[in-house]
Every structure is written in structure tokens, then in C-alpha cells.
Amino acid sequence: MVAFIVRRMWQALLVIIVMSMLVFYGVFVIGNPIDVLISPDATQEIRQQIITQYGLDLPIWQQYLHFMNALIHGDLGRSFVYNMPVVELIASRFPATMELATMAILLASAIGIPLGIYAGYRPNGWPSKAIMAASILGFSVPTFWIGLMMIMVFAVELGVLPAGGRGEAVSIFGIPWSFPTATGLQHLILPAANLSLFKMSMMIRLAASGTREIMLTDTIKFARAAGIDEFTILRRHVLRLISIPLVTVFGLELGSTIAFAVVTETIFSWPGLGKLIIDSITSLDRPVMIAYLMMVSLLFITINLAVDLAYAVLDPRMRQGDGK
Amino acid sequence: MTESAIKPRSPGGFWTEFCQHPVAVAAACVVIAVTLLAIFAPLIAPQNPYDLAGLALRDARRPPGFVGIGGYTHILGTDSQGRDLFSAILYGLRISLQMGLLAGAVAFSIGALVGSAAAYIGGRVEAFVMRLVDLQLSFPAILLAFVVAALLGQGKFQLIIALTFSQYAYFVRTAHGAASAECNKDYVEAALSIPMSGWFVVTRHILPNTLPPLIVVATVQVASAISLEATLSFLGVGLPPTEPSLGMLISGGFQYLLSGRYWISIYPGIALIVLVMAINIVGDQVREQLNPRLKK
Numbered sequence: 288m289v290a291f292i293v294r295r296m297w298q299a300l301l302v303i304i305v306m307s308m309l310v311f312y313g314v315f316v317i318g319n320p321i322d323v324l325i326s327p328d329a330t331q332e333i334r335q336q337i338i339t340q341y342g343l344d345l346p347i348w349q350q351y352l353h354f355m356n357a358l359i360h361g362d363l364g365r366s367f368v369y370n371m372p373v374v375e376l377i378a379s380r381f382p383a384t385m386e387l388a389t390m391a392i393l394l395a396s397a398i399g400i401p402l403g404i405y406a407g408y409r410p411n412g413w414p415s416k417a418i419m420a421a422s423i424l425g426f427s428v429p430t431f432w433i434g435l436m437m438i439m440v441f442a443v444e445l446g447v448l449p450a451g452g453r454g455e456a457v458s459i460f461g462i463p464w465s466f467p468t469a470t471g472l473q474h475l476i477l478p479a480a481n482l483s484l485f486k487m488s489m490m491i492r493l494a495a496s497g498t499r500e501i502m503l504t505d506t507i508k509f510a511r512a513a514g515i516d517e518f519t520i521l522r523r524h525v526l527r528l529i530s531i532p533l534v535t536v537f538g539l540e541l542g543s544t545i546a547f548a549v550v551t552e553t554i555f556s557w558p559g560l561g562k563l564i565i566d567s568i569t570s571l572d573r574p575v576m577i578a579y580l581m582m583v584s585l586l587f588i589t590i591n592l593a594v595d596l597a598y599a600v601l602d603p604r605m606r607q608g609d610g611k
Numbered sequence: 612m613t614e615s616a617i618k619p620r621s622p623g624g625f626w627t628e629f630c631q632h633p634v635a636v637a638a639a640c641v642v643i644a645v646t647l648l649a650i651f652a653p654l655i656a657p658q659n660p661y662d663l664a665g666l667a668l669r670d671a672r673r674p675p676g677f678v679g680i681g682g683y684t685h686i687l688g689t690d691s692q693g694r695d696l697f698s699a700i701l702y703g704l705r706i707s708l709q710m711g712l713l714a715g716a717v718a719f720s721i722g723a724l725v726g727s728a729a730a731y732i733g734g735r736v737e738a739f740v741m742r743l744v745d746l747q748l749s750f751p752a753i754l755l756a757f758v759v760a761a762l763l764g765q766g767k768f769q770l771i772i773a774l775t776f777s778q779y780a781y782f783v784r785t786a787h788g789a790a791s792a793e794c795n796k797d798y799v800e801a802a803l804s805i806p807m808s809g810w811f812v813v814t815r816h817i818l819p820n821t822l823p824p825l826i827v828v829a830t831v832q833v834a835s836a837i838s839l840e841a842t843l844s845f846l847g848v849g850l851p852p853t854e855p856s857l858g859m860l861i862s863g864g865f866q867y868l869l870s871g872r873y874w875i876s877i878y879p880g881i882a883l884i885v886l887v888m889a890i891n892i893v894g895d896q897v898r899e900q901l902n903p904r905l906k907k
Binding site for chain 2: 302313314423424426427428429430431432435436438439442443450542543546547549550553554565568569580583
């Protein structure tokens, strides 16, 4: 078990380093940040001074080493556009995205898993067919279009919910959260629902196909023969067995929800990380792009690691042996 | 591996079973109909939406049913540049389908070859390739496509690279799963002992046997490529505005949505959903029929 954890950590570290190189190089080839930084009528001296100040005249590997050195000391540089440290900029936007993503995942699991188990338990009834059809709909309809429809129905036609923005936020431990206030919650409903639909369909389908396969196994036949009632079978056996793929998805989805939030945040003008990265790409704000991509990769690697470890706890087969 | 357990049965039996599901048959008909509409768009559409001379700004943002300067009825209204929305949707479908199919085909070829080659070669190469694929699969496709598209800039070619890059890993994994099951079979050993070259065995014997599961993945991936393309274009990192795909049309109508001009965004969206959904339903049915674990 310990060897397994150590090996996975080592792999994760290696991946992070490779990722940072790829991201750094990828972002380096896009556009020339000098044109963004310096106005065309600046004198040659000022131009030269700024280039040296940001270290843009050095070869790329040296820039990378400087970047990594600063990174280890917790410094990701300053945004070219906002002229503030990137760490602060990201930290100021992070709670909004986190709040949105958490809400979306909770919605998706709370609704998706029970519906999915039901659909897998009675696959031939009409409610199950309806659930499965709805999940195909949720998969097929692009998130951004559902967002538009939600705005049209709830904000334009009915006028009951706001079309965008974040609403009032209260500070808890110095971090602004909007879900405790009434306007904050109102602003949160539409984007969170929008973001959760895709995950919900995924949870439904995973839970349904898992349940369906497990219901055909001998485990269930014997449990039934032993006289265990159906609800207990579902809770004790089915839910436990399908929890393995669900935990993976749950973990991975938290990361992908943050990534998907790019779309939802754009539509609902939610002031989170997604809007920040879109803006930084259009304005070629390199430090912000690199920092965002690094943060997302780090997040995914951590999540993968956590999922692997959770597997080891949930599935005894993985605990023995070398885990792979 | 689920994929490795998938076996093709006789093609006749496959179609008979497929035809017993009316929803799937209807979806298949929709896919065919939409494809035909897209192919013959220039013959069906009342207007060429790319011909700027044929557009009149006077006709912009008119509701469905408006009779414009061209003398014909805009049955779905017009967009912000006075384009007939019905024609624009037909041409948009063309671009969306083209992008989805091209990206799907490239990802399919790369994935099938890399996956079965990795399974055949085995050892460290296999471990390395599959580790890489696992890693990539842990990142959401939309994020990869978004980053690559943003790095490469707008354009059809760039978009196909971005879509392929975000999707090939699914094909590699599926092909690898199916191929590693095949590699252990006697006929592969027999073929190698004749001796046939490794390349020949992979391309002629192993690859064809990995096709059924790959086709299932392909239907789903083409649908998701189409919807991914729309999303990227909506975010402004996809296709250039000169050739509007469905995503561009929807994005163009977004700003008019709040003032009640719903049709500019809604109708292209419906076209997109009908297409993507029909492909997904067909794919779902095919998967259902090819999965022996559900046949008991």
C-alpha cells in the first residue's frame, strides 16, 4: 500500500514537470507578448527596458527555469493586463468558480444517482425509458445552448431569475461566498443547473448501466434467495458496487466541471476563473494563461491521485498486490 | 475490458435487430435526412448565405415568415446581417458535419493504428503509450480542445487538429482493449509463424477485428465533435466568422436573445441538437446490440 502511494506520488510529480514544460512552450508559441505590453509609439529604450524587465529577451529554456524557480517560491508573475500578481488574481476569482462547480456536482449527484439506479433496476418500465431518453438529451444538447434557453425562459420570458452576474456575497473567513444570501442564491441557480445537466446525464447513465449489469449477477440472485428485501439489496450491494465508477466520475467531474465552467461562466457572466482564462487568451496575457493551465493540470493530477487512492480503499482487489 | 468482449455477429442479424427498435430507426433516418440536406444545401437553400451581395441589412433580424427583398419568405427569419436563417442553418450543418466527420476520421485512424500497434508491440512501449492515453483521458475533452484551439488560432485546419487532439485517446484505448484480446489468439500466432510481417498482421488481421467497438466509439465521438465544435465557435476560438457553423450562428444571436429576438439563436440550436441527438441514439442502439453482457 505504502509502495503504491509513493509510486503514484512520484509519477504525479513527473507528470507535473512534463506538463509545465508543455504549457510553457505552448503558450510561448502563441503571439508575441511584447506587442501587447508595449505601445507602438514607445521609444526604443523603454521598449528594451520592458523586455529586459520581463526577461523576454532570454532563450525559452532560461525563461522556463526562471518561471519554475519563481513557481517554487509561490510566485507566478504579474498579469500583463491587470498589473497585479497572478496568484492574487486567481485567488480572487477561484471562490466563485468553486462555488458554482460544487453546487453543480451536488445537484447532479443528488438527482442523477437515484434516477440512474431506478432506471437500471427497472429497465423496461416507461419511467426508466423516459429517464434514459432525458439523459441522452442532456448529453446531446450543448451546455451553452441550454444556458441560452434558460436565460430566455427564466430571465426574459418569466422574469423570475437574473440573467447573469453573481449577486450579493458575504464574507466567510475572508472569502466572499454568495450562496448564503437570497440574491446570491438566485444568481447561482441558473448557472449551477446549467453546469450540472451534463454531469447529471452522465451520473444517470453510469448508475443505470452499472445497476443493470449488477442486477444480473449471482450476488443479487443469492441475496434475493437469502430473503433480503429489494431496498436493502439496492443500498447494500448495488450502490456499493456502482460506487467505484461513480467515485471516479465524481472526482474527475469536479475537475472537468471547473473546466466546463468556462462555457457557463461566459454565458451567465459569472465572475470566475473561466471568464478570466477567456479574457486572458484574447488579450494574450501570458502569465495568467500559464498559471491557469498549470493550476488546472495540477488540480487534475491531484484528483487522479485522490481517485486512485480512494479506489484502493473501496476495492480490496487493488489493495493487495501492486495496485495496477 | 468491456470492449474486448464485443463480438460482431452476422450483419443480417444485426440489421434485423436494429429494425425492431423504432426510435433507433427513426434516429437513423434523421441522420440520413440531415446529411442529405447538408450535402444538397446549395440546391435547397433559397439564398447563398456567403454571397454578401445577396444580403440586405434592411432585412436583418426579421422574425420568421418575413418576406424579404429577395422576394421569398424567410420561414425561420433572418439573422443580424440579413441572412436567411434557413439557408444559413443548411450551410452551417454542412460545416458542422464536415468538421465532426473529418475530426472523427482522423482520430479514428490514429487511434486504431496506435492502439493496435501498442497492443501488438507490448512491453515498455505499450505501457508508455497507455499511460499517456490514460493521462490525457483524465483531462476533459473540452478543455484540451479549447486550449489547442486557442493556441493555434481560428481556422478549419486548426479546429480539426484541436478536435482530433482531444478525441484520439478514446480510440486508442478502445482499439488497444480489443486488440490485446486478439493478440493472444491462435490465428495471430499462426499468421506470424508463416511468417507474415508484424505490420501485415496488425493492419490485416488485428485491426479489422477491433472495428466493431471502434465504430461504436466513433458514432459517439462524431456527435461530441460536432457539439464541441459548436461550443468552441460559440466561445470565439473555433471557426472564423466568414463561414458560420451552427455554433457561430447561435453565438451571433446570443446578444439579441435578451431583447426577445429568439429565433436567431433557437433555430440553429434546434438543428444542432436534432443532429447530435439522432447520432447519439443510433450509437446507443448499436452499443446495446454489440454488448454481450446485456444479453442474458
